[in-house]
Amino acid sequence: xxxxxxxxxxxxxxxxxxxxxxxxxxxxxxxxxxxxxxxxxxxxxxxxxxxxxxxxxxxxxxxxxxxxxxxxxxxxxxxxxxxxxxxxxxxxxxxxxxxxxxxxxxxxxxxxxxxxxxxxxxxxxxxxxxxxxxxxxxxxxxxxxxxxxxxxxxxxxxxxxxxxxxxxxxxxxxxxxxxxxxxxxxxxx
Amino acid sequence: xxxxxxxxxxxxxxxxxxxxxxxxxxxxxxxxxxxxxxxxxxxxxxxxxxxxxxxxxxxxxxxxxxxxxxxxxxxxxxxxxxxxxxxxxxxxxxxxxxxxxxxxxxxxxxxxxxxxxxxxxxxxxxxxxxxxxxxxxxxxxxxxxxxxxxxxxxxxxxxxxxxxxxxxxxxxxxxxxxxxxxxxxxxxxxxxxxxxxxxxxxxxxxxxxxxxxxxxx
Numbered sequence: 001x002x003x004x005x006x007x008x009x010x011x012x013x014x015x016x017x018x019x020x021x022x023x024x025x026x027x028x029x030x031x032x033x034x035x036x037x038x039x040x041x042x043x044x045x046x047x048x049x050x051x052x053x054x055x056x057x058x059x060x061x062x063x064x065x066x067x068x069x070x071x072x073x074x075x076x077x078x079x080x081x082x083x084x085x086x087x088x089x090x091x092x093x094x095x096x097x098x099x100x101x102x103x104x105x106x107x108x109x110x111x112x113x114x115x116x117x118x119x120x121x122x123x124x125x126x127x128x129x130x131x132x133x134x135x136x137x138x139x140x141x142x143x144x145x146x147x148x149x150x151x152x153x154x155x156x157x158x159x160x161x162x163x164x165x166x167x168x169x170x171x172x173x174x175x176x177x178x179x180x181x182x183x184x185x186x187x188x189x
Numbered sequence: 190x191x192x193x194x195x196x197x198x199x200x201x202x203x204x205x206x207x208x209x210x211x212x213x214x215x216x217x218x219x220x221x222x223x224x225x226x227x228x229x230x231x232x233x234x235x236x237x238x239x240x241x242x243x244x245x246x247x248x249x250x251x252x253x254x255x256x257x258x259x260x261x262x263x264x265x266x267x268x269x270x271x272x273x274x275x276x277x278x279x280x281x282x283x284x285x286x287x288x289x290x291x292x293x294x295x296x297x298x299x300x301x302x303x304x305x306x307x308x309x310x311x312x313x314x315x316x317x318x319x320x321x322x323x324x325x326x327x328x329x330x331x332x333x334x335x336x337x338x339x340x341x342x343x344x345x346x347x348x349x350x351x352x353x354x355x356x357x358x359x360x361x362x363x364x365x366x367x368x369x370x371x372x373x374x375x376x377x378x379x380x381x382x383x384x385x386x387x388x389x390x391x392x393x394x395x396x397x398x399x400x401x402x403x404x405x406x
Contacts, residue, residue: 044298047290054283066271067257073264078246081261081298086308094320103311117245 012180015141021175035182075135083111196254202397205358207250211392225399292352300328
């Protein structure tokens, strides 16, 4: 049956969950959170965001123009396939504690190097032009991960600038890991 | 470059991501040129300045089409779907589209990146096979369960979709890393059905311009 609020299974700190929370906030979709303590990585939130876009189309998260849509998806995939999975919890748990930080930094730097170059061609106010898109939903959580792993963001001025603009928006604030039902007290905003 | 020329696909014969796009181009009967990029030779041709200028992500596949150059196989496939819509690679129904994308993402984010060349090169030679098998088994365990709910003849119902384009190359990777596929009957069955289709054959790694003679079909 179709009645009832959507239920989001979310971990406060998961960048994947955060992407979906931003989408729900931008589209003013009221939902319930069921906190899950993260064991298994969900690589499939972009599918969820595309479903939200197709069924609740305003405001848009993908531009109308196919070439611009492609750029949005390219950037989203660069982050969601090319960076995030390589530094997620289940991968880091495979390596010795002493190697994790170096590995995470390597992966993020490699990805951000590519992303910075791409964004220099695509960005306006946000990742692609001047409208918030799915790419921006992927960027902010990944920058938060980068900060968590002490990646020096100096080489990535476009990434930093866009991230700052996005964090000023309400949807990115209400969905922030520091404001979730399952945020531990010591990390709460 | 002019817009009237054929699309150009930057591809490595053995790259599963390149194979996904090759299948899409074949299914949609889009004629294209291949520019092979050898990921191993010369320290990896994807790192050349020339290629990096074309695709800053330094990865294959990249497709030059309609005056733009795009990377990321699923973004490419979705662009092809939107601009050359027949035959369909995504169903019309939004819930089924979501299933197709979920399965595609499970493979394209959840499995393939964790066992691709650049990651394996980070670890000692002696650990690579175990790591690749672990990653693939973990992903295929999840995928097998999902497919039991979604599959008909193919991954989602009875029409070939983007999910199937991701499945076949990933099974080929599994075989390459000697993963025992016995626990995954749905995956095996769908893979077999798909490999019988022409688009999956002409795009196969064993039949590419850059396939080495000893691996050629």
